[in-house]
Amino acid sequence: MTTSAITPARPITLVSHIVALIPGLLLLAAVGYAGKLIEQSIAAYTKAHHITFPNIEYVLWAIVIGLIIANTAGIPHIFQAGVATYEFWLKTGIVLLGSRFLLGDVLHLGGISLLLVAIAITLSLTFMHILGRAFRLKPKLTSLLAVGSSICGVSAIIAAKPAIDADDEDASYAIAAILALGAISLFTFPLIGHSLHLSDKAYGLWAGLAVDNTAEATAAGALYSDAAGKVAVLAKTTRNALIGFIVLGYALYWSSRGEAQKVGNKAAFLWRKFPKFVLGFLLISLLATLGFFTKPQLTSLTNLSRWAFLLTFAGVGLRTDLRELVKQGWKPFAAGAIGEVFIALLTLGLVYGADSFLRL
């Protein structure tokens, strides 16, 4: 009797949950599409009037429109659940983007990325801990900032927080600092890449290795060029795949000091922390390599991934509340900013080295 009383409620809950997402989803689509229309309108106008003007990708317009809305009118409660789905669209887009990679390319570029990621993570974790001491940050806040800036931003902080028993406050500080620094990277990386005349592959690899959050790394790549965006996603996905190992390392360190719970089964821990969308990306890439899709079908899958990213980029702007970031205090931000500059320079050097010795 109890079961029959509960069961009918489930579909209603699911339906009401989905309905609650609709306003925010429409806002994401409207902001993203407005960015696309602005890009097309400027391109059409400059072409018609024979004006030479650099093409500004819709990505930038979508982010700027989102930032303006979030920091002026704010996001009313009714839109918030739908706007929060931007990360879901990011992951769906990345899995679909797997169709644009032959598995051989994934192994070649992914292998180079893995080598560079291993070097960059080791050096940047060490540097972030030196900075944490210099700024007298709490040790666990330093650990979270180090994980966030060297692996994959907010997701890494969220994965590490329960594993090292960090405070909510420390996690919020670290997340705010990483989000602010991610927003700055979006505008600085393409400018630096163009001024250094980096190739699409070299720039994409750099953005994927240095920009923290997956959404921002994807956007920073797409802002440079379509090809750079593709490489940035692959490099960032490789970095994401290592999240479990680093979080496990921190969990073991803090539990050995008696300040976090003991880790039981290490393999199960790694699997829990492993970003499963990486497997989806590899599966679609394998299917594309085996000729499962025709050429027009591959074009459709690429375009589907572009539409998913359009929703993501709108969400990047809409969820960045600059007022909230200002409230968090300057120390974590300053330590994070110095760390980011170090990581950006380090990874740029690694990319130059890889370009010369490993042929990207």
Place this chain on the structure above:
Amino acid sequence: MSNPANSSQHTISLDAYAVLLALILALLVRLNLVPPIKW
């Protein structure tokens, strides 16, 4: 900003749903059940 304490579990299911949606879309495209997607 999401509550980090709740987001760990959320992330796992989010990944699974994203992979599921992408695979369903890929299958629909493969079986020509959706018209060509334009950009």
